[in-house]
Amino acid sequence: MTGINVARLVEVGRPLQVGTATKPAPGPREVLVRVAACGLVPNSDNVVNGRTPFTLPELPAIFGLDVSGTIEAVGEHVLNLAAGQRVYVDPHLVCGTCHQCRRGRTDLCPNGCLRGYFASSPGGAKLLGRYEFGGLSEYVVAEDRNIAVLPDSIDLDTAARFGYVGTSFGALKKGRLGPSKTLLVNGVTGTLGVAAVAIALGMGATRILGVGRNQALLQRINALAPGRIATVSSEDGVDLPKWTLDQTDGLGVDVMYDCLGVGGDGNTTDALRRAVKAGGRTILAAGGVDADLTETYAEAMSRDTATLGSGWFDAGEADEMIAMIGAGIIDLSILEHKVFPLAQVNEAFTFVGDRPGGFANVVVRPRPDIHQVD
Numbered sequence: 528m529t530g531i532n533v534a535r536l537v538e539v540g541r542p543l544q545v546g547t548a549t550k551p552a553p554g555p556r557e558v559l560v561r562v563a564a565c566g567l568v569p570n571s572d573n574v575v576n577g578r579t580p581f582t583l584p585e586l587p588a589i590f591g592l593d594v595s596g597t598i599e600a601v602g603e604h605v606l607n608l609a610a611g612q613r614v615y616v617d618p619h620l621v622c623g624t625c626h627q628c629r630r631g632r633t634d635l636c637p638n639g640c641l642r643g644y645f646a647s648s649p650g651g652a653k654l655l656g657r658y659e660f661g662g663l664s665e666y667v668v669a670e671d672r673n674i675a676v677l678p679d680s681i682d683l684d685t686a687a688r689f690g691y692v693g694t695s696f697g698a699l700k701k702g703r704l705g706p707s708k709t710l711l712v713n714g715v716t717g718t719l720g721v722a723a724v725a726i727a728l729g730m731g732a733t734r735i736l737g738v739g740r741n742q743a744l745l746q747r748i749n750a751l752a753p754g755r756i757a758t759v760s761s762e763d764g765v766d767l768p769k770w771t772l773d774q775t776d777g778l779g780v781d782v783m784y785d786c787l788g789v790g791g792d793g794n795t796t797d798a799l800r801r802a803v804k805a806g807g808r809t810i811l812a813a814g815g816v817d818a819d820l821t822e823t824y825a826e827a828m829s830r831d832t833a834t835l836g837s838g839w840f841d842a843g844e845a846d847e848m849i850a851m852i853g854a855g856i857i858d859l860s861i862l863e864h865k866v867f868p869l870a871q872v873n874e875a876f877t878f879v880g881d882r883p884g885g886f887a888n889v890v891v892r893p894r895p896d897i898h899q900v901d
Contacts (some may be wrong), residue, residue, distance in 0.1 A: 578811075597612065614674050618641045621633045625638060639651055685862060695786065695812070713783065726857055762791070783802070
């Protein structure tokens with residue numbers, strides 16, 4: 528049996544331990560992927576340090592959410608996938624048999640979980656234990672339906688960010704964003720927020736407004752498309768709903784995307800919902816925010832706005848997003864890759880935990896022989 532390098536979370540709040548494990552083998556409907564990069568975002572640091580309400584894998588566990596790499600082997604019943612293909616591995620696991628899965632709403636599966644990350648239900652915790660290897664490993668095994676093939680135009684470091692890029696893509700699709708529409712992103716300087724701006728530019732949004740805290744990052748976001756983007760700091764004492772209305776000739780935005788980080792101010796979220804255009808949509812993706820959203824009966828009836836949740840994306844949205852990124856319609860060249868070898872995995876968590884902002888793409892490369900990702 529072949530030994531491979533892995534990083535394990537042994538105790539919450541303690542550094543991960545780098546060690547070895549037996550190389551996994553794919554089952555009949557599974558794929559073995561040689562990992563090129565595993566992405567880390569600030570919430571990864573929250574998870575390993577216990578700052579999350581969700582259930583972690585049984586410890587010790589090989590951690591790591593987003594994976595890009597190359598298929599090394601496929602199970603005997605796998606179709607349309609082959610060794611040598613460059614891929615993104617979707618970590619979202621679902622049961623496939625519940626009411627929601629059977630009607631095509633896998634995003635609402637009550638047993639859903641994120642491999643190498645966390646679960647939010649007893650069924651999800653059980654499913655989480657089915658796959659031992661998270662992305663901080665030289666190899667992972669995944670179901671064939673969780674594999675998205677990448678074009679050569681997408682580098683594997685960028686693809687290791689696709690869980691969070693895809694979260695924003697799925698959210699904006701749910702918000703029905705498109706050409707000539709206006710968008711407000713609350714939490715614009717973070718991982719989800721910067722991705723949302725890049726996606727919205729590619730989708731043809733004519734006006735993109737952003738609320739964040741870091742002035743330097745807000746200026747960088749403005750520079751992506753001067754004239755189409757305007758931002759404001761939530762710490763400047765500005766009346767944010769009024770600012771939004773002023774930026775849209777009093778109409779409000781077609782879509783508001785709320786993607787605040789853990790511990791964000793949900794009161795801001797509630798206030799900004801009043802700046803969504805009548806008939807518009809608010810999409811919530813900030814699972815770490817603790818707040819109540821209020822609306823009177825009269826407001827709900829007369830304004831006819833929808834407030835929807837979005838926690839992930841489906842396979843069709845993944846393929847659509849990858850096609851748009853591959854063609855350059857969604858431009859992710861704005862990402863700045865910060866790369867760590869597996870031996871420095873804890874330094875990577877420290878770096879991302881300091882919240883470098885949504886332009887930083889923090890990846891861990893588990894294989895010592897990989898010096899540059901094609």
